Amino acid sequence: MALHVSKLTTRLPTPGSFGLRSVLGTRLPFTGPTFTDIRCAAGRRTLHLLVRQASDSWSAAKSLLLNSELGYYRCAVGRLGKFTAAGSKAFHHTSSSTTSNWTSRSRYQVAFSVLGVSVGAMATLHTTTMLAMSETPEIVTDWQKAKDDFLNETLEERRARCKGSVPLDEIPVWEAVKPVVEPKEVVNKKISLFQGDITKLEIDAIVNAANKSLLGGGGVDGAIHRTAGPMLKKECATLNGCETGEAKITGGYALPAKYVIHTVGPIAFGGVTDKERNALRDCYLNCLQTAVENKLRTVAFPCISTGVYGYPPKEAVDVALDTVRKFLEQYHDKLDRVIFCVFLETDKELYRLNIPRYFPAESPEPAGSAVKSKL
Structure with a gap:
């Protein structure tokens, strides 16, 4: 674009006045450079060629700016486009209806008003854009580098970036109230029930109820x-999908x-x-x-398969709790916390009623009691 603008501007004489001049010679209230006489610059070029050059200059600049990362220039580009398009339309309409009444000098004045505004504005936008680009941070397109950057963040940096995240110590440990199976306090202290947005949890890992492509979906x-x-989708694209019941791990990136x-x-x-x-049991395991x-x-864990996949929530809760309980019986020293994260109130009630069957307290206590994690 810079070369195109430079070629146009080298043909222009020194501006003779400011403001647009109409066919009848009335000056319009527009503050911007234009030229009132371009006979020496136009040479043998036709009036339509000059207008086309102005239009081409605008189109090239518009394409560059709208496809760049500098989204905050789009407003200015849009307004300039409307002005240039309106000027070109008015010129072609007037030239087709009143060509016989125009003097050579008048035609030059209108054509160069359109050309001058397009070239001058494009040169200004080009310069401003180049300066802004020099101040824009480098955009990371390599998922491996982005993953390393996110994983190397300090806790303070991650909290500053992820506004409203939920720290682990704000998620109460589940306190079972009715012994149904053999109590085991060391296992109970590993379980939490949390209602809210799973993407806000400030923990080691969240489970995604994905589809087989791993490239994103609904819910x-x-x-x-x-x-x-x-960057999450870019890393997932390298995993060759995932079959039912399997599990694959990626970075959390901006989570x-x-x-x-x-x-x-x-x-x-x-x-x-x-x-x-058995497939749902494999998911949790x-x-x-x-x-x-x-x-x-x-x-x-979210509620796996209970949405559009149609698994009955009550039966899904039983599978989830039973699988997690059996795993923690053997590996409770490997995990500090397993959180059942629900969004719907109905799912929360199902877990609240069924957790005591798999994680009963050693001694009955009032319902609803909860303590904060000391981890």
Whole structure:
């Protein structure tokens, strides 16, 4: 664009006045440079060629600016485009209806008014854009570099970037109230129930209820991808998808959580059989194993498969709690906290009523009691 503008501007004489001059010679209230006589600059060039050059100059600049990262210039570009388009339209309309009444000098004046404004404004925008580009931070397009940058952040830096994140010590530990199976306090202290946005949790890993492509979708899957940013999708594209019941791990990028563990739940529209039940059990088990293998101490689960995949929420809660309980019986020293993160009030009530069946307290206490984590 700079070369194109320079070629146009080298043909222009020194401005003779300021303000646009109409065909009849009336000066319009516009503050900007124009030229009143371009006969020496136009030479043998036709009037339409000069207007086309102005239009081409505007189109090239508009394409560059609208496709750049400098979104805050788009407003100025849009206004300039409307002005230039309006000027060109008025010129062509007038030239087609009153050509016989124009003097050679008048035609030059109108043509150069359009050309002068387009070239002058484009040169100004070009200079401003180049200066702004020099001040714009480098945009990271390599997901591996972005992942390293995010994982190397300090806790303070991550909190400053992720406004409204929920620290682990603000999530109360579940206190079971009715013993139904054998109590085990060391296991109970590893469980939390949290109602809210899973993308706000400031923990080691959150689980994504993904589809097989791992490239984003609706519900919690879409929310995690939107919050994490485009680098999450770039890393997921290198994983060759994920089968039902499997789990794959990526960085968390712009999330408060350091990692995302992706799993694909079973589709259960036709009802729940052993196939769907075992597949959902594999989702929870493989996510927990992935967390332990990567030395992650805190992990949060959404309600896997209970949305558009049609798994009945009550049956899904039983599978989730039973799988997590059995895993913690064997590996409770490997994890500090497993959080069941729900969004709907109905899901919260299902967990509240069923957690005591799998994580009963050693001694009955008043319902609703909770304590903050000391971790």
